[in-house]
Amino acid sequence: MVTLKEGSTMKDDGVKQILVDRETGVNYLVIKSPYGFGIVPLLNTDGKVVISKLDN
Numbered sequence: 001m002v003t004l005k006e007g008s009t010m011k012d013d014g015v016k017q018i019l020v021d022r023e024t025g026v027n028y029l030v031i032k033s034p035y036g037f038g039i040v041p042l043l044n045t046d047g048k049v050v051i052s053k054l055d056n
Contacts, residue, residue: 018042025051 014033021028027042027050042050 020052020054022054025054027052 014031014035014037017030017032019028019030019039020026028039029042030039031037044050
């Protein structure tokens with residue numbers, strides 16, 4: 001599930017998204033650009049993984 005999307009594939013900035021795993025609720029930061037992409041778990045200020053509450 002995509003919770004945030006900004007940017008454009010038409011620019012060199014690329015696209016930034018926050019994705020939420022539907023099973024675990026873990027949030028991931030995804031950055032896609034013309035040069036490649038990366039995905040990392042999103043961390044809060046305490047350095048812990050951000051977990052969203054899921055509606056079942």
